[in-house]
Amino acid sequence: MKSYLQTAPAIALCLLAISARAASPQTTSYEEQAHTGMEAWARGDCAAARDPLRAALAARPSAIAVEGVLGICEKRTGEPGAEAHLKAAFTQSPDPKLRLATGVELGDLYYQRGDLTAAVPIVRELVDLAPENADILFFAQRVYQEMADETMNKLALVAPGSARMQQLIAERLINQGDLPRAAGHYRKAIAIDPRLPGAHFELAEAILEASPEDPNAQDQARKELALALEVDGEGPRLECELGRLASLEGRMDLALAHYERAYALNAHEIAAQMGAGRVLMQMDKPAQALPYLSQAVAQDPMNAEAHYRYARALKAAHRDSEAEKEMQLFQTVRSAQDQVRALYMQMNQRTEPEPADLPPTEKPS
Secondary structure (H helix, E strand, O other): OOHHHHHHHHHHHHHHHHHHHHOOOOOOHHHHHHHHHHHHHHOOOHHHHHHHHHHHHHHOOOOHHHHHHHHHHHHHOOOOOHHHHHHHHHHHOOOHHHHHHHHHHHHHHHHHHOOHHHHHHHHHHHHHHOOOOHHHHHHHHHHHHHHHHHHHHHHHHHOOOOHHHHHHHHHHHHHOOOHHHHHHHHHHHHHHOOOOOOHHHHHHHHHHHHOOOOHHHHHHHHHHHHHHHHHHOOOHHHHHHHHHHHHHOOOHHHHHHHHHHHHHHOOOOHHHHHHHHHHHHHOOOHHHHHHHHHHHHHHOOOOHHHHHHHHHHHHHOOOHHHHHHHHHHHHHHHHHHHHHHHHHHHOOOOOOOOHHHOOHHHOOO
16 A cells, blocks of 8 residues: 555554653653654654664553554564554554554555455455545455455366356456346356356346346246246345336336335345335335335435435425435435446446436436
């Protein structure tokens, strides 16, 4: 990670420690050593900071802030004790600033070693500590991507002709927006292993996403979903896809039954909330749709479609002022998604779902 990501929070900690030392007229050996070490660290002189910080930690082993800054200095100067000190500070300190500073260094230590397995849980906690820090989000994306690539390479080496390899290729093609080729690889996977978990369901999704209005595609998807039920058993995602299929066929009562079943299996399934709300609105039942759509916007605030449909339901229920506020939120979220979409276009990737997450016939003017 870049030094500017590593430095800012740690220097803030050092200055706090120096201020605390300066406020005390009577000093101990521990305080003098800690002060000397912290001053050297604040100047960016890790080599000069190491020995006094070690002496301070020896005098007071419970000084977790000293141990954390010592770990940072040791890591930056290539000392072998860095990992233990960083890990102790990261796991034991109640101070989020110290945890952030030491966690960044610890995660980078593992990453530089190529130990992605050790880096991943550190990165996950860093994202929780600083969910809007662009540098940490970038680092997390890099670690996760390299972990995924490393795993894919291992699979390609140990089982290049396996059903799972074909399934993985299909998933990559889905991410690239190439649904027809993805469906072909799902079929290859199923030919190798007809009971491959997840494959029938994912094939049904790909078929239906590629040609949702095509009756032949609907028939194929229905057959694959029936096979998915045999192989994978009942689940909320399967029920939602059955609900979508029934909705496309105009069988609204059946669609609602599937979405409600999905919701019963997992009340946090966003597709179940959205599906039930959408179908109830099509059935002219806004009062019944509102609880589902309200839950959807609360659970996924960046879901533009959820805000749009919730606004429509509020309007239909004659809650005009709330509907207006919700539509404003929709516009804000939609604008943010447009920015994300533009970035993905720069990377030559197809964004999913379609603009503003809205069906073409229901985009607001």
